[in-house]
Amino acid sequence: MDRKLESKGRVCVTGASGFLASWLIKRLLLSGYHVTGTVRDPGNQKKLAHLWKLEGAKERLRLVKADLVEEGSFDDAILGCHGVFHSASPVLKPSSDPKKEILDPAIEGTLNVLRSCKNNPSLRRVVLTSSSSAVRVRDPDDFDPNIPLDESSWSSVELCEKLQIWYPLSKILAERAAWDFCKENGIDLVTVLPTFVIGPSLPPDLCSTASDILGLLKGETEKFNWHGRMGYVHLDDVALSHILVYEQQSAHGRYICSSTVLDNNELASLLSTRYPSLPIPERFEHLERPYYDLNTSKLKSLGFKFKTIQEMFDDCIASLVDQGHLSPF
Numbered sequence: 123m124d125r126k127l128e129s130k131g132r133v134c135v136t137g138a139s140g141f142l143a144s145w146l147i148k149r150l151l152l153s154g155y156h157v158t159g160t161v162r163d164p165g166n167q168k169k170l171a172h173l174w175k176l177e178g179a180k181e182r183l184r185l186v187k188a189d190l191v192e193e194g195s196f197d198d199a200i201l202g203c204h205g206v207f208h209s210a211s212p213v214l215k216p217s218s219d220p221k222k223e224i225l226d227p228a229i230e231g232t233l234n235v236l237r238s239c240k241n242n243p244s245l246r247r248v249v250l251t252s253s254s255s256a257v258r259v260r261d262p263d264d265f266d267p268n269i270p271l272d273e274s275s276w277s278s279v280e281l282c283e284k285l286q287i288w289y290p291l292s293k294i295l296a297e298r299a300a301w302d303f304c305k306e307n308g309i310d311l312v313t314v315l316p317t318f319v320i321g322p323s324l325p326p327d328l329c330s331t332a333s334d335i336l337g338l339l340k341g342e343t344e345k346f347n348w349h350g351r352m353g354y355v356h357l358d359d360v361a362l363s364h365i366l367v368y369e370q371q372s373a374h375g376r377y378i379c380s381s382t383v384l385d386n387n388e389l390a391s392l393l394s395t396r397y398p399s400l401p402i403p404e405r406f407e408h409l410e411r412p413y414y415d416l417n418t419s420k421l422k423s424l425g426f427k428f429k430t431i432q433e434m435f436d437d438c439i440a441s442l443v444d445q446g447h448l449s450p451f
């Protein structure tokens with residue numbers, strides 16, 4: 123069957139072993155691409171086994187070593203690729219050295235990847251995974267909560283610095299640096315800004331956000347309380363929207379990728395009704411945070427349809443049970 127699939131050309135996915143990138147590679151292979159994935163440690167078979175099990179991987183996947191903080195590290199992986207999906211970025215929680223651990227790999231790492239793109243004459247388009255945290259972290263006096271935020275909204279650098287929230291800061295600054303670099307160097311860039319991604323994890327070790335979800339399903343309140351109001355999106359939708367904006371010639375600029383925005387109490391009540399035997403927390407502390415919603419009409423105008431919050435959690439929970447992270451219930 124694989125031989126009959128017409129190749130769509132070669133694309134590169136950075137951070138291939140990650141939660142999102144693994145699913146994106148699965149979708150790219152299924153639709154006929156040759157994929158070069160970059161990983162930090164190609165010798166780590168346990169971390170990469172799930173990628174080699176993907177349909178089409180043996181024939182059309184190549185894994186190459188590259189590190190965001192090593193200059194020129196992506197040259198080999200990117201050369202000859204028509205498209206580059208830059209997904210690698212530190213998704214870490216509090217850090218003792220945020221500049222070294224989060225900001226530099228995100229910002230300098232993005233520029234490092236883009237310099238390799240610039241040296242690649244085959245390049246057609248770069249799709250960067252940004253985040254809704256580059257849109258929604260705004261001072262309450264600075265926007266009207268009755269008007270859903272769209273792609274014209276940028277989170278406040280000053281507010282992130284004041285609150286010392288390094289992950290959103292890294293995503294804002296990395297996306298801005300990417301836009302500046304691509305404009306100066308004539309690179310066709312499109313960015314996708316997912317909200318909190320929920321879905322089945324292919325990597326056996328859960329990434330930071332997937333382990334937050336596992337905690338919530340086991341009754342922990344601490345991490346989710348801090349999230350407050352949040353948008354949610356299915357992992358498969360994030361992968362499909364990356365491919366859509368890559369393939370659709372007319373796609374341009376930023377695309378918010380989100381199904382539903384919920385307060386954490388709304389999420390908890392929805393989850394405890396749907397999964398009554400799980401110890402979902404009943405209530406979260408009220409946080410003094412501004413209300414917001416997200417306008418996703420730009421992605422929908424490309425014909426995109428988001429999966430529901432129920433589908434996200436059904437698929438996520440089934441996979442947590444399957445992988446042994448959650449007991450069957």
Ligand SMILES: NC(=O)c1ccc[n+]([C@@H]2O[C@H](COP(=O)([O-])OP(=O)(O)OC[C@H]3O[C@@H](n4cnc5c(N)ncnc54)[C@H](OP(=O)(O)O)[C@@H]3O)[C@@H](O)[C@H]2O)c1
Nearest residue numbers: 137140141142162189190209210211212253318319329331
């Ligand atoms: N999960 C979400 O809810 C969410 C929401 C919005 C946006 N995003 C964005 O989606 C992308 C993927 O995140 P994820 O959720 O899939 O998390 P993840 O599983 O932790 O993936 C992050 C990837 O980045 C790689 N990476 C980190 N530092 C690196 C470095 N110095 N050099 C090379 N690679 C490095 C990691 O490689 P190792 O495996 O070697 O550590 C990992 O593969 C990120 O850009 C994130 O900001 C995620």
